[in-house]
Amino acid sequence: MSRLPHVADGPYAPPVPAHELTVTSADGARLHVEVHGPENAPAVVLSHGWCCSTAFWAAQVRELAADHRVVAYDQRGHGRSPANPAYGTEPLADDLEAVLKATLAPGEQAVLAGHSMGGMTMMAAATRPAVREHAAAVLLCSTGSARLVPSATVLPLGEGRVRTWLTRRVLGSRAPLGPVTPLARRILKYATMGPGSAPDMVEACARIVHACPRRVRHGWSHVLDLLDLDHGVRELRMPVEVVVGTADRLTPPVHARALATALPDCVGLTELPGLGHMTPVEAPELVTGKIRTLAADHIPGARRKRAVPADGHAAVPADGRAAEHADGHTAVPADGRAAGHTAVQTAVQTEESA
Numbered sequence: 001m002s003r004l005p006h007v008a009d010g011p012y013a014p015p016v017p018a019h020e021l022t023v024t025s026a027d028g029a030r031l032h033v034e035v036h037g038p039e040n041a042p043a044v045v046l047s048h049g050w051c052c053s054t055a056f057w058a059a060q061v062r063e064l065a066a067d068h069r070v071v072a073y074d075q076r077g078h079g080r081s082p083a084n085p086a087y088g089t090e091p092l093a094d095d096l097e098a099v100l101k102a103t104l105a106p107g108e109q110a111v112l113a114g115h116s117m118g119g120m121t122m123m124a125a126a127t128r129p130a131v132r133e134h135a136a137a138v139l140l141c142s143t144g145s146a147r148l149v150p151s152a153t154v155l156p157l158g159e160g161r162v163r164t165w166l167t168r169r170v171l172g173s174r175a176p177l178g179p180v181t182p183l184a185r186r187i188l189k190y191a192t193m194g195p196g197s198a199p200d201m202v203e204a205c206a207r208i209v210h211a212c213p214r215r216v217r218h219g220w221s222h223v224l225d226l227l228d229l230d231h232g233v234r235e236l237r238m239p240v241e242v243v244v245g246t247a248d249r250l251t252p253p254v255h256a257r258a259l260a261t262a263l264p265d266c267v268g269l270t271e272l273p274g275l276g277h278m279t280p281v282e283a284p285e286l287v288t289g290k291i292r293t294l295a296a297d298h299i300p301g302a303r304r305k306r307a308v309p310a311d312g313h314a315a316v317p318a319d320g321r322a323a324e325h326a327d328g329h330t331a332v333p334a335d336g337r338a339a340g341h342t343a344v345q346t347a348v349q350t351e352e353s354a
Contacts, residue, residue, distance in 0.1 A: 005053065005055065005079070005207060005208065005211035006053070006055035006058070006204070006207050006208055006211070007200075007203060007204050007207055010200055010204075011058070011059050011062070011200070011284070012055075012058050012059060012200060012201070012203075012204035012281065013058060014054065014055040014058045014061070015036060015058065015061055015062045015065065017034035017035055017036050018035055018036055018037065018039075019034075019035050020032070020033065020034050020035070021033050021035070021102065021103075023073070023098050023099050023102040023103075024098065025076070025091070025094045025095045025098045026094040026097075026098065027084070027086055027091065027094065028084075029076045029081070029082075029084040029086065029091065029094075029095065030081060030082055031073050031074060031075075031076060031081045031095055031098065031099060032054070032073065032074040032079060032080035032081045033071065033072070033073040033074075033099055033102065033103065034054055034061075034071070034072050034073070035069065035070070035071050035103060036061050036064075036065035036069070036070040036071075036072070037064065037065035037066070037067070037068050037069045037070050038067070038068075038069060039069060040069075041067055041068050041069045042067075042068050042069070042110075042111075042295045042299045042301070042302040043068065043069045043070075043071065043103075043104060043108060043109070043110035043111070043299070044064055044068050044069070044070045044071065044110060044111045044112075044113065044291055044295060045071045045072075045073075045099065045100065045103070045104075045110050045111070045112045045113070045134075046060065046061070046070065046071065046072040046073075046113050046114075046118070047073070047075070047096060047112065047113070047114040047115070047118030047119075047121050047122065048072075048074070048075060048078070048079075048115055048116075048117075048118050049114075049115045049116025049117040049118050049119075049142075049143075050116055050117040050217070050220050050221075050224060051078070051208070051209045051212040051216075051217050051220075052075075052078065052079075052115070052116075052208050052209065052212070053074050053078050053079030053080075053208055053211070053212075054072040054073065054074055054079055054080075055079070055204075055207075055208050056115065056205075056208055056278075056280065056281065057072050057115075057280060058204070059280065059281065059284035059288065060113070060280060060284065060287060060288045060291065063284075063285075063288045064288060064291060064292065068292075068295060071099065071103045071104075071110075073095075073099045075092070075095065075117065075118070075121070076091065076095055077212075077213065077216035077219070077220070078212060078216060079211075083213060083215065083216055087219045087220055087222065087223050088223055089120065089121075089124035089223065089227070089229060090124065092117070092120065092121040092124050092125070093121065093124040093125035093128055095121070096112075096121050096122065096124075096125045096128070096130075096131070097125055097128045097129075097130040097131065100130040100131065100133075100134045101130050104134050106133075107133065108134060109134060109135075109136035109298070109299045109300060110134050110135065110136060110299070111135075111136060111137050111138070111139065111291055111294045111295045111298070111299065112131075112134075112135050112137075112138045112139070113138070113139040113141065113287075113291050114138070114139070114140055114141065114143065115141040115142055115143065115278075115279070115280055116141070116142050116143050116250070116251065116277065117143075117220065117224065118141075118143075119140040119141060119142075119143030120143055120144075120145070120224075120227065120229055122135075122138055122140070122232075122236065123145055123229040123232030123233055123235075123236065124229055124232055125232075126232040126233075126235035126236045126237075127232075127235050135238050136238065136239075136294075136295075136298040136299045136300075137238055137239040137240065137241070137267075137294040137295075137297070137298040137299075138236060138238060138239070138240045138241070138294075139240075139241050139242075139243065139287070139290050139291055139294060140240060140241070140242045140243070140256075140259060141243045141244075141279045141280055141287060142243065142244055142245065142248055142250070142251050142256075142277045142278070142279045143251055143255065143256075143259070144227075144251040144255030144256075144258070144259070145227070145228075145229040145230050145232065145233050145255070145258070145259065145262075146227055146228045146229060146230050147227075148224050148225070148227055148250070148251065148255075149164055149167050149168050149171065149224070149225050150163075150164045150167075151251075151252055151254060151255065152167050152171070152249060152250055152251075152252070153249045153252060154167055154170060154171070154191050154249045154250065155167055155170065168225055171221050171224070171225070172218060172221040172222060172225065173218070174214060174215075174218050175214070176214050177209070177210045177212075177214065177217075178210070179210070180203070180206045180207055180210050184206060184210065185199075185202050185203065185206050188202065188205060188206045188209060189202045190249075191249060191250070192205065192209075192249070192250060192276055192277045192278055193205065193275075193276035193277065193278050193281075193282060194245055194247045194274045194275040194276040194282060195247065195274065196274055197275075197276065197278075197282055201278070201281050201282055204281055205278050205281055230262065233259055233262045233263060234262055234263075234264065236263055236264070237264045237265060238265065238298075239265050239267045239294070239297075239298055240259075240263045240265060240266055240267065241266070241267050241268045241269075241270070241290055241294060242256045242259050242260050242263075242266065242268070242269045242270070243256070243269075243270045243272065243279055243283075243286070243287060243290060244256035244269075244270070244271055244272070244279070245271075245272045245274070245275030245276050245277065245279050245282065245283075246271055246272065246273050246274060246275065247274050247275060247276045248275070248276050248277045248279075249276065249277065250277045251277060253271055256269055256271070257269065267294075270286075270290070272286070
């Protein structure tokens with residue numbers, strides 16, 4: 001059994017940052033921020049989800065920091081950011097704006113990547129001046145904008161009022177999670193990860209989630225229960241890519257598909273068969289590749305490291321025709337049409353689980 005907040009070695013162990021700083025948000029909340037990689041490299045900003053921390057992005061940070069400046073921060077009350085009594089989508093937006101202002105030069109462009117509540121943070125902050133100034137492109141992983149609890153399938157019950165009532169109480173429980181035990185790993189894997197998740201992935205996620213203080217977990221659960229950020233989705237006017245696992249019980253694919261339809265400039269929707277909610281940990285190479293490609297395509301002066309995305313698939317042509325790949329998979333337009341987009345065709349890419 002262990003209460004360490006993250007694994008100590010292996011691909012999911014957090015790398016040592018080049019430097020760390022504390023950023024103060026609009027209401028005085030203090031945020032722990034890490035910066036990795038070369039100072040003058042293209043910038044990436046990572047925002048983690050509910051009950052997680054900067055350690056959640058360890059695989060992405062380790063790979064991207066070779067040729068990107070990677071900024072990762074702990075959401076208020078998570079990781080090394082002290083708890084704050086203010087819970088809500090406006091504080092999330094305040095925090096992201098404060099981090100962007102503190103870590104990016106005026107006018108500097110970056111790729112913003114958010115997982116779960118981190119993606120909701122970007123929807124909440126979509127109209128903020130700092131986001132409009134700095135966001136060259138956005139990656140949304142395993143997230144949604146509204147109606148999270150009614151759609152969650154954590155409990156094996158049919159959709160309806162009973163399941164919603166029970167799910168609300170499970171996710172909003174004040175009970176302590178305790179140490180990471182074999183039973184705890186099994187529960188966390190069932191609720192948040194795909195059935196094929198490797199033990200080291202499960203261990204990494206369990207350490208991080210169990211380290212989240214229960215009052216913080218409970219406080220943010222109410223925000224997620226009442227979430228309504230559909231308006232924020234429509235304000236994300238930069239290129240946005242969406243990733244989801246087909247076995248995601250917390251934010252099922254219905255949310256990703258709704259995002260892809262509502263976003264003004266969705267450049268891709270990728271559904272990962274058999275993967276769960278923890279996509280940056282469950283499919284680290286793919287998520288890292290998506291971030292790298294967005295940086296190469298949308299940050300002025302960024303160099304493309306690969307001729308095609310790291311997932312090995314070509315883009316869907318703007319004429320809406322499916323592109324057949326050498327591995328036999330096909331990238332097809334969502335609903336077979338451009339979903340209201342003109343310059344870029346929204347695509348659904350079916351990937352093999354890692």
